[in-house]
Amino acid sequence: MTVKFIAVGKIDAEYLREAVSIYKNRLMHYVPFELICIPDIKNAGKLSENQLKIREGENILETLKTGDEIILLDEKGETFSSPEFATFISKKINSGTKRLVFIAGGAYGFSEEMYKKASTTVSLSRMTFNHQMVRLVFIEQLYRAFTIIRGEPYHHK
């Protein structure tokens, strides 16, 4: 299985780029992993919230392939403890999922179309995280999940 993580917008702060790259490299010891940043929509300020979500959704869908299993990161989604999230990933591996694609939306979330394409939504927190920071938090969580699957000591509890 390979894991893709698609996020809307470039990473705008150097400290986040560095942090994301550290955890991405750690994660790639466990699973083939790709981080895709979808470019921000130009003139986004002239669009309504809904138009922006639709345009972002179209750009996301262009990067997907048939057979990708799509999981949206959405604060209203299902919540997991870290061991439960590891089990969730483990089940995907065992059920023969080829490409597991997690998607973090833009500042306003996802279009209706994106919800239709997704197999499920996962919540990192009921709190809204800065959509840049979500990348770091989620990649660390993916890394943590794979260390739990392997029975390694990174996750203490």
Add this chain to the structure above:
Amino acid sequence: MTVKFIAVGKIDAEYLREAVSIYKNRLMHYVPFELICIPDIKNAGKLSENQLKIREGENILETLKTGDEIILLDEKGETFSSPEFATFISKKINSGTKRLVFIAGGAYGFSEEMYKKASTTVSLSRMTFNHQMVRLVFIEQLYRAFTIIRGEPYHHK
């Protein structure tokens, strides 16, 4: 009201120090805020999990003053959406709390003594976050809460 955030251990990565400092400066436009990093316990490897939590707890308690209202960050605590967390803080301001003290524990969490001293526990997520990264996530969340209280546009939803 002033807000203190106590965390165990130095911030060990430069990118996190930078990120934390950016959000700390933003937050201080809204509320007097202090971040206290409790030094790591020396020879922690020779202590049991429980001994380590007790020693960390003693060091935390030394920094507290009578009348501090203590809130532990613990993944088993109460969960909030960001607007709910803003309301939680707003109520503390209105009820005359002088010093609101949030505490992030070490890698193994808190001693029994710390739970006894706390008025409540708050969960950022059911997932376990890297205890270094929690600082960034939480300070951003505090900043977000104050922008919500002031009705400012940082929090979109």
